[in-house]
Amino acid sequence: MGEPVATPSEIVRLDHVVKRFGGITAVNDVSFAVATGEIHAVVGENGAGKSTIMKMLAGVHLPDAGTLLLRGDPVVISDPLDARRRGISIVFQELNLFPHLSVAGNVFANRELSGAGRLLDERRMVAETRHILDEMGVELDPRTKVGKLAVGEKQLVEIARALQQESDIVIMDEPNSALNAAESERLFDLLRRLRDRGITIIYVSHRLEEVFAIADRITVIRDGRYQWTRPIAETTIPDVIAAMIGRRLEETFPDRQPVDPAARVVLEVRGLTCPPTVGPIDFAVRSGEIVGFAGLEGSGIDETLHVLFGLGKPTGGDVVYRGQEGGRPTSPFDAIRQGFALIPANRREEGLMTGWSIRRNASLCVLDDLLDRVGLIDRTLERNLADGYVRQLSVTTDSIDKRVVNLSGGNQQKVVVAKWLATEPTVLILNDPTRGVDIGAKSEIYALCDRLARGGMALLFTSSEIEETLGVCDRVLVFYKGRIIRSIARGEASKADVMHWVAGGVIPEVVEVEVAQELDPRLPTA
Amino acid sequence: MPWRRHVPGLLDNLIWFILVGVILFFATQSDKFLTPINLRNILAAAAVLGVLVVGQTFVLITGNFDLSTESTLGLSALLGLWLIVPAVAPTWGAGLLWNPFVSIAAILLMGAIIGWLIGSLITYGRMNNFIVTLAMLLILRGAMLRFTEGNAVNGLNFPPAQVFYSLGSAPAVTLPWLGKLPVAVAAMLLLFLIGYVILEHRPFGRDLYAIGGNRAAAVASGIDADKRIRQVYVLSGFLAAFGGWMLAGRVASVQVDLGEGYIFQVMAAAVIGGISLNGGRGKMIGALGGVLLLSTIDRGLNLMQVSVFWIQVIQGLIILIAMFIDAQKVRFRAPVVDTGATATTAGTAASTAPAD
Numbered sequence: 001m002g003e004p005v006a007t008p009s010e011i012v013r014l015d016h017v018v019k020r021f022g023g024i025t026a027v028n029d030v031s032f033a034v035a036t037g038e039i040h041a042v043v044g045e046n047g048a049g050k051s052t053i054m055k056m057l058a059g060v061h062l063p064d065a066g067t068l069l070l071r072g073d074p075v076v077i078s079d080p081l082d083a084r085r086r087g088i089s090i091v092f093q094e095l096n097l098f099p100h101l102s103v104a105g106n107v108f109a110n111r112e113l114s115g116a117g118r119l120l121d122e123r124r125m126v127a128e129t130r131h132i133l134d135e136m137g138v139e140l141d142p143r144t145k146v147g148k149l150a151v152g153e154k155q156l157v158e159i160a161r162a163l164q165q166e167s168d169i170v171i172m173d174e175p176n177s178a179l180n181a182a183e184s185e186r187l188f189d190l191l192r193r194l195r196d197r198g199i200t201i202i203y204v205s206h207r208l209e210e211v212f213a214i215a216d217r218i219t220v221i222r223d224g225r226y227q228w229t230r231p232i233a234e235t236t237i238p239d240v241i242a243a244m245i246g247r248r249l250e251e252t253f254p255d256r257q258p259v260d261p262a263a264r265v266v267l268e269v270r271g272l273t274c275p276p277t278v279g280p281i282d283f284a285v286r287s288g289e290i291v292g293f294a295g296l297e298g299s300g301i302d303e304t305l306h307v308l309f310g311l312g313k314p315t316g317g318d319v320v321y322r323g324q325e326g327g328r329p330t331s332p333f334d335a336i337r338q339g340f341a342l343i344p345a346n347r348r349e350e351g352l353m354t355g356w357s358i359r360r361n362a363s364l365c366v367l368d369d370l371l372d373r374v375g376l377i378d379r380t381l382e383r384n385l386a387d388g389y390v391r392q393l394s395v396t397t398d399s400i401d402k403r404v405v406n407l408s409g410g411n412q413q414k415v416v417v418a419k420w421l422a423t424e425p426t427v428l429i430l431n432d433p434t435r436g437v438d439i440g441a442k443s444e445i446y447a448l449c450d451r452l453a454r455g456g457m458a459l460l461f462t463s464s465e466i467e468e469t470l471g472v473c474d475r476v477l478v479f480y481k482g483r484i485i486r487s488i489a490r491g492e493a494s495k496a497d498v499m500h501w502v503a504g505g506v507i508p509e510v511v512e513v514e515v516a517q518e519l520d521p522r523l524p525t526a
Numbered sequence: 527m528p529w530r531r532h533v534p535g536l537l538d539n540l541i542w543f544i545l546v547g548v549i550l551f552f553a554t555q556s557d558k559f560l561t562p563i564n565l566r567n568i569l570a571a572a573a574v575l576g577v578l579v580v581g582q583t584f585v586l587i588t589g590n591f592d593l594s595t596e597s598t599l600g601l602s603a604l605l606g607l608w609l610i611v612p613a614v615a616p617t618w619g620a621g622l623l624w625n626p627f628v629s630i631a632a633i634l635l636m637g638a639i640i641g642w643l644i645g646s647l648i649t650y651g652r653m654n655n656f657i658v659t660l661a662m663l664l665i666l667r668g669a670m671l672r673f674t675e676g677n678a679v680n681g682l683n684f685p686p687a688q689v690f691y692s693l694g695s696a697p698a699v700t701l702p703w704l705g706k707l708p709v710a711v712a713a714m715l716l717l718f719l720i721g722y723v724i725l726e727h728r729p730f731g732r733d734l735y736a737i738g739g740n741r742a743a744a745v746a747s748g749i750d751a752d753k754r755i756r757q758v759y760v761l762s763g764f765l766a767a768f769g770g771w772m773l774a775g776r777v778a779s780v781q782v783d784l785g786e787g788y789i790f791q792v793m794a795a796a797v798i799g800g801i802s803l804n805g806g807r808g809k810m811i812g813a814l815g816g817v818l819l820l821s822t823i824d825r826g827l828n829l830m831q832v833s834v835f836w837i838q839v840i841q842g843l844i845i846l847i848a849m850f851i852d853a854q855k856v857r858f859r860a861p862v863v864d865t866g867a868t869a870t871t872a873g874t875a876a877s878t879a880p881a882d
Binding site: 309311331332333335336337342344349350351352353354355356360364365367368371375376377419 | 723727728729732735736739740742743744745746747748749750806807
């Protein structure tokens with residue numbers, strides 16, 4: 001961990017900055033500097049702490065320790081408004097726009113110009129917005145409703161808003177996640193021109209091809225810690241990947257026995273199509289097998305899992321479930337009845353009733369099996385069910401009547417698992433089951449997957465951390481743009497290989513060549 | 527602060543403390559208040575309101591509204607009598623002279639069908655529940671006018687109409703001191719009991735709380751939210767028609783404005799009883815408390831000969847106070863919720879922040 005590269009004109013410096021959430025340190029003693037008028041990329045894996053750092057700069061979080069320096073002076077950025085006053089604008093990956101307002105209305109949101117009689121001066125706002133858009137070289141009618149714009153155009157509106165506020169530091173948080181190639185190229189072009197005007201751009205991403213195409217310098221963050229900062233010309237994609245992955249706190253993955261090739265195929269997907277994101281795809285899962293899906297956001301994994309669980313409507317293809325043709329689930333209710341269970345990625349939105357007790361959450365899907373003779377829910381059966389799973393999964397709680405909102409992330413996830421194990425599924429789908437879960441609970445979840453598979457359950461597993469998918473699964477299917485482009489047996493490929501494949505099979509050497517030629521805009525960003 | 531832990535529980539049951547307090551207050555204001563006949567009147571007045579509140583509670587728990595119940599009630603009461611009485615003055619019926627039992631079955635069925643229609647518009651039609659039921663409130667009231675051409679339907683001197691009175695005003699049980707309780711009161715209490723059992727002890731009730739609490743999670747848990755919502759509207763419509771039968775029996779003669787304005791009382795009672803308008807929260811027993819409190823205050827103020835204008839003001843104030851108490855519940859739960867929220871955010875940020 002070297003010292004940050006010193007630059008004569010630093011606009012932003014982080015000095016031993018720490019941010020903790022509860023017991024977990026998201027940003028751990030990070031120091032680096034951003035020079036005035038550069039495009040500075042900050043890269044790292046999911047959860048490395050990039051976004052947390054940016055949120056501190058944007059006034060969303062306050063550092064627990066350490067100092068932020070702005071133009072050489074220590075500052076406390078107390079809230080987003082304060083950040084804006086200090087010239088920092090952030091373009092979040094989840095766009096913060098008002099769809100029902102016009103472009104001009106969004107650019108001037110909360111800073112509306114008023115004319116005579118304190119009425120809004122619509123004409124002046126439209127004119128100024130047009131002026132800003134012209135400067136950006138963007139052809140967009142300021143009177144268009146933002147809701148009608150494409151994602152790329154919305155991003156431009158966000159940038160226009162930053163410019164209107166005369167920000168000299170613009171933070172782009174994963175700006176490209178939803179852009180197509182042409183939109184990306186336009187965005188890059190604009191960013192370069194803004195830089196040439198002296199605006200500093202901090203560009204957060206984990207898409208390295210992109211970063212190498214646009215950034216002047218690059219900072220790598222791993223597990224909340226600063227790794228290094230280098231000029232882009234002095235590093236390569238493999239270097240960066242190595243620094244991003246590093247040697248991490250080893251999570252212990254269970255050993256897997258080879259799957260019995262004679263085991264029954266419990267799920268077979270043939271030509272499943274769900275435009276525009278999925279298919280056609282084919283795969284089969286045997287009883288006792290853990291099949292992993294690897295891919296970037298937008299590669300179709302989420303949609304595939306949703307379709308299998310009856311939450312999405314496919315336009316074509318077959319799902320053969322336990323040898324029964326045409327068993328494509330039409331609703332979650334149907335899917336559950338057919339023996340599917342889905343542990344969703346966002347447990348607070350889809351996984352749990354956060355205000356409910358552990359007991360009520362655990363029993364929600366199987367209430368009909370817990371009735372007494374007169375058809376009422378039998379409290380004893382319900383308690384036994386919840387008690388059993390709390391013990392089996394070692395949920396840390398003093399009572400099954402505790403509300404799940406009061407549990408830690410790992411224990412909440414265990415309650416979700418309990419709820420679905422209670423349905424005794426044949427196929428258990430786990431969508432990013434370790435998100436927001438501490439390392440100990442992660443290992444428990446891996447061990448549980450192994451145990452369930454040994455018991456004959458078929459598991460579909462996907463995670464935002466590729467080495468997890470590699471570590472847990474018997475076979476990993478690589479998704480790219482809605483298709484399965486590769487199937488890897490356990491131990492057959494490294495994380496770095498998979499990282500390249502999920503980006504469309506681009507290998508580092510090729511990228512370097514293309515970087516030298518001003519990066520091909522057709523490079524996949526999906 | 528240990529006492530804070532008990533605050534939500536206390537606030538949840540506050541309605542009963544308030545009810546006792548209010549009764550004691552009126553007892554000191556009027557010696558006619560704590561008399562059997564007055565208490566019987568309070569219960570009798572609460573009966574129809576209570577029936578509507580049971581239905582409304584089911585709907586509210588799912589996070590929906592049913593504004594149409596007072597019109598379903600009015601139309602049912604009117605139609606029920608209209609079908610059995612002669613067409614001439616002074617009864618002004620349809621002249622169909624239906625068997626009263628058939629007519630009652632018909633209006634109960636009609637109530638259920640209206641509810642199913644509303645539920646279908648909301649779920650299949652993806653329409654806003656507030657607006658759909660508001661429209662039905664107007665449409666059904668209009669239908670009443672059309673049926674009767676503005677005449678009141680009178681069953682007073684027509685013997686077959688007695689069936690209506692059997693529910694509305696006939697005595698059911700005789701209690702010591704309190705005297706003879708009308709069938710209507712017993713029916714209302716029974717419905718609250720059934721409602722309580724369904725909400726607390728049947729999977730159906732759990733589903734409703736799940737839908738109102740977190741619809742996305744409910745659907746992902748295999749609950750057919752749309753079907754459940756149609757079912758609660760059927761229940762609400764059915765109970766509104768049942769309330770119509772009850773009210774027709776009390777008043778004997780049905781004007782076209784029968785039941786008008788009930789919806790405010792229904793919503794007030796539910797809210798006072800702790801039913802959250804956001805769905806997912808509230809108990810049937812609390813709703814009963816709300817009903818009793820409203821009718822107690824109504825009756826008490828009448829006894830004190832408070833002007834009718836003031837009664838409305840006071841009812842409005844009670845609703846505000848109830849909402850205030852409800853807001854405090856959320857506030858006192860906040861410290862607990864915060865710990866959990868921080869813990870989850872922490873986990874999320876540290877390992878695989880979705881924003882990263």
